[in-house]
Amino acid sequence: MINNIKGTSYLFICIGLLIQTLQAQNDLRDIPKPDLKKEQASFSIAEGFEISLYTASPMIEKPTQINFDNEGRLWVCGSHLYPQLNVNEEPSDRIVILEDTDKDGVADKSIIFYDKLIMPNGILPDNEGGAYVASSDKLIHLSDTNGDGKADKSEVLLTGFGTEDTHHTLHRLGWGPGGKIYMQQGFYVSSHVETAYGPRHLKGSGLWTYDPETRRLEIFTKGYINPWGHAFNYWGQTFEADGAGTGFGHSFPNSVVVTSPGESQSVPSLTPNSPKACGIEIISGKHFPSSWTGNVITNDFRAHITDRYSIEANGSSYKAKLEPTFLKSKHISFRPVDVTMGPDGALYLADWYSPIIQHGEVDFRDQRRDHVNGRVWRITAKGRPLLQKPDYNKLSIPELLDLLKAEENWVRLLAKQTLKTKEVKQVTNALDKWVLNLDSQEPKYDHHRLEALWTVQTLNLMDIDLLKSVLKSKNASARSAAVRVLYYWNEKVPDALVLLKTAVQDLDTSVRREAIIALSKFRTVEAFKTALLAHNRNMDQYYSFALRETSRILSKYWLPSFLKGDFDTKTGEGALIFALKSTEDQKVIQPLIDFYRNSKSPDASILSLIGKIGNPKQLNFLTEIASVKYHPHQSDAAISLLIAAKNRGVFPIRNKAEALQNLFAYGDEDVQVTACALAGYWKNAEFIDFLKQKLSKPTTSYAVQESAAQALTMFKTGDIRDFFVKIIGEDRTIGTTKLAVVALVHVDLDEGVKAIVHLLGKELDEETIDYLIKTIIKKEGALTALSSALEGKTISAETATLASRFVQASGREGVGELMAALAEAGSIESTSVVSNYGLSIQDILRKLKDGDARKGKEVYLRPQIACVACHKVKGVGSSDVGPDLGSIGASAPADYIIESLIEPSKKIKEGFKSTAITTKNGDFYTGAIVYEDTNIIKIKTSSGTEVSLQKKLIESREASKVSMMPAGLTNSLNEGDFIDLLKYLTVLGKNH
Missing domain, CATH: 1.25.10.10 (Leucine-rich Repeat Variant)
Known part of the structure; x- marks a missing residue:
């Protein structure tokens, strides 16, 4: 079905399905009707920018990811079925394609491409009329074989991705600069995927890579609680957003961020005390001010905010700085969950639109859940011209190659994707000429050659001479990116180890880090010895992680040689000790003891x-x-x-x-x-x-x-x-x-x-x-x-x-x-529930308007009610037994917060469910599991202490149905203090 909607009629929203919801609100008058004008009026945006509506319901519903194709069309996947498919309900979530045919900044044409999905969380157009979709436990490809604009063929490419938690299933599909598809999964699922190259297992969260030509699936990174968004910068470095905990961070092959099950080492987030981040984009192009180029845009969906961070190189990684708020809304249903730059240079935000974002904590059938609405907003820079979209499909191969010089990241990416549809021999011949004619004195010469290298990689070809040329670039970032390509090509490059021996001794630490990781792909003793050349006394956290991980991965090759005594290295004793410790193999203990005894x-x-x-x-x-x-x-x-x-x-x-x-x-x-x-x-x-x-x-x-x-x-x-x-x-x-x-x-x-x-x-x-x-x-x-x-x-x-x-x-x-x-x-009354002072929830809600948040904070800080003993607020505090409350007011309706105090065990926060363990000698422990390996389980109890338990001494373990937050904590408060405390909690997160 194609819809054409323009002018004021576009602002009409069908809210019939919400009537029952609104009637059920009783006195919850702070949940507004879905009025587009009022929501747009609620925005505060950085000076020099403006925000307008690109599309909304009924064109789309509940968008979870948005992506543009090379025709300038916006593909949207969404889910009105969320959070569950009900009994006798047919799969009906859909993929919609939107177009702005008259270039006025508003979508006026929509096509329902496919409508038989269950909670799709990822959409990526293939730029040939079809798309890749993350659908529950499957990665599928949809194609339109008869040209009517609708998918008539659905092919399952891979299956076996975890489905234990709706929020954490396969999601967020995107192209990498070298032509691979990158996609994420969250912490609370385990994937076991059969591929032509053998099974692939990922327990917990991580970032996958998938080659659509060879159908090869690999794990790129592990960690985060719920990674929800990834982006590549100008030089091909990866950044991932965490939708459930630690903001965003820099990642690279083999890297592990906190929370990956069973991993003994990890790298930190770039924003460890920042809010949840959902969706991530890196600014490029001429439409935005040049001072914004390279900045990271991500969404604090709980606080109704879109943030901007500036980043700069720091050792072998980066550091991030939060800049003044980019976009903020007073509207409680504004939930920005994805962000991408469009063909006109504007920034597009997917607004999931709902007053409730909880998944496990708020009832699936809560009447306030919005199953209908959704918006895409468009942000432009005032007084700066918009960009003209190249007509990729009509351009010649040489013209497409010239687009590799564009300032816009997406233009270069789509040019490579379009070149992939051309005759390969014609592309490679033209590419050789294009590289040969590049001006070596041009400031961006090194990047142009890198784009040529990525083009070869996108075509699933190899060009060794070009690779060697880029590896010798004057620009360290270009050398680092070329080493990443070598990571993928690895042993197919005849003298790869020679090239990497130079790279691990590069003056730039990021080049050395990439080289160390690339060497993990070479299953030889020589590869390990080469990696060890990078060891030094001034390794930062990311760098030392890379060397430990490569030493561990390659230990099956070099360690037997070392133990036999026929292993020699010129790197010195310190480097070898570092590598031996990295293996965490019992066989290295005696050699380490010998080193200890003989060392001064x-x-x-x-x-x-x-x-x-x-x-x-x-x-x-x-x-x-x-x-x-x-x-x-x-x-x-x-x-x-x-x-x-x-x-x-x-x-x-x-x-x-x-x-x-x-x-x-x-x-x-x-x-x-x-x-x-x-x-x-x-x-x-x-x-x-x-x-x-x-x-x-x-x-x-x-x-x-x-x-x-x-x-x-x-x-x-x-x-x-x-x-x-x-x-x-x-x-x-x-x-x-x-x-x-x-x-x-x-x-x-x-x-x-x-x-x-x-x-x-x-x-x-x-x-x-x-x-x-x-x-x-x-x-x-x-x-x-x-x-x-x-x-x-x-x-x-x-x-x-x-x-x-x-x-x-x-x-x-x-x-x-x-x-x-x-x-x-x-001689007391039972304290199994909190005193509600004879008030119903509706009574308490009415009294909240007169509550004093400032006084409520003072109540919160009182030691006797123990809030600060278990919770942080926006990363501040001494304990993280319970969830950070820094944005609870922005993410949870007030009645949910009240019920959480009255009945803590009724709705337990995702990630804070406790496990009950009984040992063989009869001891009992309950708490959240924070670490587990083959020998021990570490749990954090409600008192904040960590307890290590030997697995062999455990009699039983099961999920506890009781919250670690006791009932009755607020019994000592009078009614006024109780209302003030609730007021404080309900406003947390509504201000950045």
Whole structure:
């Protein structure tokens, strides 16, 4: 169907499907009707720019990605079915093609190209009348074989992409400068894709590359929570936006950003404390001011903002600076999710349009979800001429080649894509002449040759002479980009290692980093030796990551040679030690020990690796060091021994007693803490009396006392139990007493529970109550035992309230029974839900207009309601147990925030669902998993502490249905404070 809509009639929006939604709002009057004029009036834009409407419903609906083709048409994929396909509902999401036929900046023609999809999240025109689409678990190609403007053929190219989470399925398709398709997936899916080149597996988030000619699929990068947008700069470097956490960052082949499962190293984001970023574009072309060229544009969709960042080279990567706000809207439904530059030089924004953006936290059938609307906005620079789109399909091959000199990134890209449709021999002959006729004195000479090289790559050909020429460019960025091409061509280039040997010794660090990564493609010992030439003492984080990753990838080739003794390198001992540590292979431990012994300035990080992967015999080396008086690495050795014991349950064979004696005799407080823990894990009975002395001696620091008490519990003897009972019965400080009580629970549950009840009857501070309850939460059977022990007992109302709060967050069976017992003992009402002061949600919403956000912030900061103990606001704060609240007001409706306080477990934030783990000895832990490998799981508990658990000691693990945020946190507030707190939360994120 083709629609022609012009003038004021274009502003008419069909809102029939929203009538029921609006009627269901009751008093939620802040959700406006979908009025285009009012939304446009809500914008504030940087001086010198203006924003206008390009298209809206009914031409499009809920756009998720937009991309222009070489005819100047805008392809839009969208989903009215989001967030789920309902029962008996047919797939009907669609791909729409838009055109502005009279060049007035408004789309006046639309074609529904295909309408049988389920939540498509990626669209990329093939510039031959068809398109590639990311559709659920598939990458498909749609084509129009009869020329009627509609797809009549759908071909599945690949299948097996993860579908566990709608937000994280395959999405964001785009062309790279060398002709490959790049596409992303999020953290909460696992993909297992069968290809002609073997299976490809990606657990968690990452960026894929796909060659449409060879159908080769590869992983380009890993990481981010939900990468949602990628772009290439003038020199072909990659930037990715993270729609769920860390802004945007610079990526390169093999790079890993935080959150990639099982990865032990990563590179940072360029904007680690920035908001979520959705969609990303890099400014180029003559229409925008030249000072904006190279700037990054991305969307803070939660705060209704489009941001601009300037970037500049920094070592082997970049640094980014947030510039004054580019675009901001006061309209709560403005949700910019994609951004791209158009053929006229303007910037186009896809506006998903919805007051609600939550996926897992807000009900799928929430009546306020907008399933109809969507817009594309157009931003232009005032007083600057728009650009004329080249008629790519009518240009000759030489004319298309001349477009490779264009200032606009998209013009050069589409010129290469159009050249791909021509007869290959004609293109290569013309390209040779074009390169030959380039003026070597022209400032952009190096970039022109690079574009020629990318053209060859787009054609799936090779030109070794051209590659070598660009590798010798005066411009370092051109050399770096040429090395990236060599990464893809790798062993097909006859003397590739010779070329890379020069590149890894380049004066520019970005060239060296690219060369290091390129060498990972060469499965030889020589490739590794070449990479090692790049090692130096001044490696930045990105550079050292690249060298570690290449050393690890190539270890299957060079490590056997090294272990046989027939390996020589001219790079020096430091480089080889760096590479050996990078492998994290148990076989390298003994050689590293030898290096340590023979070095005049031994590397202490070797000791850390021994603790992480060494066997019992190799751990003897650590006890040997720990046994030496005043050894400079005594503390490093002790910590490594503790890592081995705690994370892996692996212990040394010799020198344990000698090591402990030395650590206790000569160590500072931190070493003493470690020594106590080691004595417990090693079960050195000869140190029991020493540990008792550490706990009972008043002058001992609390940290050492705590470690000693925990160590004593590992012996589990009657003598130990009696000792704890004795300590509890004496007139000790509350710190010593609570340590003994907690320890007793582990040794004798019944006696320990009695001691806890006795202690709860005293006047206790919040920290002590928290500490006691953590023990109860961990121990199997303790909740029921404590419930019984509280019968007939009396505790203060404050103690009962605080204890109930901590108990409620545990998610264990028996919580309800214990909370009832605490309420009875403290003569309080149940604190399982927050007090709503007798007000309905609608009543609270009406009162919000009179709330004071400034006072609400003061309430938020009160220690007793524990908000700051778990949450950051816009990256500021000491804990990230819970989600950053910096934009909750912009992303969540007010009633959702209210319900989150009243019933925290009803809607748990994506990425903060907790896991409940029970160990074989009956201990119980609940928290968010922050790291997992073959040996350990690390979880962050509701108290903010990280706990490492050996996998072999885990009895069961399951998703917890209870939020880590306890109910009843705001019970201590009066109604006014409660309203002010809600007001503060509801405005967070509405101001940048």
